[in-house]
Amino acid sequence: GAVVSQHPSWVICKSGTSVKIECRSLDFQATTMFWYRQFPKQSLMLMATSNEGSKATYEQGVEKDKFLINHASLTLSTLTVTSAHPEDSSFYICSSSGIGLGSNEQFFGPGTRLTVL
Amino acid sequence: SQQGEEDPQALSIQEGENATMNCSYKTSINNLQWYRQNSGRGLVHLILIRSNEREKHSGRLRVTLDTSKKSSSLLITASRAADTASYFCATEPTGGGNKLTFGTGTQLKVEL
Numbered sequence: 001g002a003v004v005s006q007h008p009s010w011v012i013c014k015s016g017t018s019v020k021i022e023c024r025s026l027d028f029q030a031t032t033m034f035w036y037r038q039f040p041k042q043s044l045m046l047m048a049t050s051n052e053g054s055k056a057t058y059e060q061g062v063e064k065d066k067f068l069i070n071h072a073s074l075t076l077s078t079l080t081v082t083s084a085h086p087e088d089s090s091f092y093i094c095s096s097s098g099i100g101l102g103s104n105e106q107f108f109g110p111g112t113r114l115t116v117l
Numbered sequence: 118s119q120q121g122e123e124d125p126q127a128l129s130i131q132e133g134e135n136a137t138m139n140c141s142y143k144t145s146i147n148n149l150q151w152y153r154q155n156s157g158r159g160l161v162h163l164i165l166i167r168s169n170e171r172e173k174h175s176g177r178l179r180v181t182l183d184t185s186k187k188s189s190s191l192l193i194t195a196s197r198a199a200d201t202a203s204y205f206c207a208t209e210p211t212g213g214g215n216k217l218t219f220g221t222g223t224q225l226k227v228e229l
Contacts (some may be wrong), residue, residue: 006159011123032215033146034216034217036219041224042221042222042223043219043220044205044219045219046159046216046217046218046219049162050213091157093159093160093169095160095217097215105150105162105165106162106215106217107162107163108152108159108161108162109159110158110159111157111159113157
C-alpha cells in the first residue's frame with residue numbers, strides 16, 4: 001500500500017517558538033493532503049485540506065496564520081505551528097490521497113507528537 | 118458539530134470473544150471507513166464500505182451499513198490480544214471532496 005511518512009515523530013519546544021512538521025508521500029503523488037489534530041483520548045479533528053500548488057482550505061475555527069500549510073510538491077506538505085503555546089500540544093497527523101491510487105482511501109502518516117513547554 | 122458518534126466508548130472482552138462497535142453519523146455519505154489506532158500511533162485503514170453496499174467482510178472483520186438509519190457496525194470475530202486498540206469510523210460526505218469526518222472512537226481492550 002501507499003506509504004506516508006512524517007517528520008519529526010515527536011518534538012518538544014519552548015513557548016513562542018515555531019515548529020515545522022513534514023508530511024511526505026513516499027511512493028505515490030499526493031494531490032491532496034489533510035492535516036488533523038488529535039488531543040489525548042479524543043478523535044481526529046480535521047484542521048485543513050492542502051492541494052498541491054494552491055492555498056490550503058482551513059476548517060472553521062482553525063487559525064490559518066497560526067497553522068501555516070505549504071504543499072509545494074506532489075510529495076511534500078508542511079505544517080508550521082507558529083508561536084506555539086502549551087495549548088497547541090497535541091498529536092498532529094497527516095493523510096494523503098493521490099494520483100493512481102484508485103480508491104477513496106486515505107493513507108495516514110504515523111503522526112507527530114508536539115509538546116510545548 | 119458534524120462529528121459522528123461511536124458506542125461503546127470503551128469495550129473490554131476476553132480473547133476469543135467477538136467485539137461489536139457501532140457508529141452513527143449525521144450527513145449523507147459516499148462511503149464509510151473504519152480505522153484502527155494503536156496508542157500514540159498513526160491510523161491503519163481497515164475497511165471501506167460504499168453507500169450502496171450493506172455489508173462487507175475482510176478476514177475477521179465484518180462491517181454493516183444502514184444508510185436509512187445513518188449507522189454502521191464493525192464486528193471483530195474471535196478477538197485476539199493484538200486487537201487491543203482504538204477503532205474509529207470515518208465518513209466521507211457526499212460532495213465533500215474526500216474529506217473525512219471521524220467518529221469519537223471505541224477503545225477496545227482484549228484480555229488474555
